[in-house]
Amino acid sequence: MEKIKSLIYSFIDLLSLGKGVKRNISGFNIYFPARWSRYFESNYEDENIAFLKEHVKAGHMVFDIGAHLGLMSVISSQLSGPEGKVYAFEPSPSTFDLLKKVLALNSGYSPVVPEQMAISNTIGNIRFYLSSDLGSNSNSLVEKHPLNRSAVEIKCTTLDAYAEKNHLTAIALIKIDAEGSELQVLQGAEKVLRTQRPKVILAIHPRLIRNNNNQPRDIFSFLTSLNYTVQYKKKELDESAFCSIEDFFDVHLLPKTA
Numbered sequence: 001m002e003k004i005k006s007l008i009y010s011f012i013d014l015l016s017l018g019k020g021v022k023r024n025i026s027g028f029n030i031y032f033p034a035r036w037s038r039y040f041e042s043n044y045e046d047e048n049i050a051f052l053k054e055h056v057k058a059g060h061m062v063f064d065i066g067a068h069l070g071l072m073s074v075i076s077s078q079l080s081g082p083e084g085k086v087y088a089f090e091p092s093p094s095t096f097d098l099l100k101k102v103l104a105l106n107s108g109y110s111p112v113v114p115e116q117m118a119i120s121n122t123i124g125n126i127r128f129y130l131s132s133d134l135g136s137n138s139n140s141l142v143e144k145h146p147l148n149r150s151a152v153e154i155k156c157t158t159l160d161a162y163a164e165k166n167h168l169t170a171i172a173l174i175k176i177d178a179e180g181s182e183l184q185v186l187q188g189a190e191k192v193l194r195t196q197r198p199k200v201i202l203a204i205h206p207r208l209i210r211n212n213n214n215q216p217r218d219i220f221s222f223l224t225s226l227n228y229t230v231q232y233k234k235k236e237l238d239e240s241a242f243c244s245i246e247d248f249f250d251v252h253l254l255p256k257t258a
Helices: 002-016 047-054 072-078 095-106 160-167 181-187 191-196 206-211 218-226 240-242
Strands: 021-025 028-032 061-065 085-089 111-117 124-130 150-157 170-175 199-204 226-234 249-255
Touching: 021 160, 028 061, 028 072, 028 095, 047 199, 061 072, 072 085, 072 095, 072 111, 072 170, 072 206, 095 111, 124 240, 150 160, 160 191, 170 181, 181 199, 181 218, 181 249, 206 218, 218 226, 240 249
Parallel strands: 061 085, 061 170, 085 111, 170 199
Antiparallel strands: 021 028, 124 150, 199 249, 226 249
């Protein structure tokens, strides 16, 4: 069955003349290889995409940490336009290959720089855990996980070190989907968050955070120390509400002005 599906996908890709299959995701036209053209629902993460529309403007610089197939990177590139720039970080080797294919199908907006590395609070090589499923979104730095995964060694850096090395001083927005290592990503971005004050889309995975020997309150306390407001569904959360949510959820982080 898998071979038949692969043949069908290859035929569709041929019919598209290498241009990919167009999908409209939450109001944005995006092209995908045929195999991945139905991966996202048409209203996928519409609240996060609405946040991008509100806060990413022409000429802005965006970081997509945990870029996966590149949906948010492509949307950010469309919003920031030819004067903007997007940096897309995806550690998984096979997913990184898919990311590059999606980016190639959606060029012509702001440049997107794909980086095959993890972002955390350490610099050097690090163990990364991979699912056997192609394009899986469960790959992460967290060893303890309900799925069986294999470990590989990958390159890792901090957002602060990457920004300093590349002289990036005007990051407007950061999207973070780190599958349980949220606190480590934030810790490694402390200087950028304190000095550049970007808006942030942060995916929270409470169970994986605990598997990584952290607690949701650690994240909330860290964000409070950086003078950020934590919003969920456009309402500000206090620590109690933030820590009471057990299932995966996304929050939007807004820097306070004073």
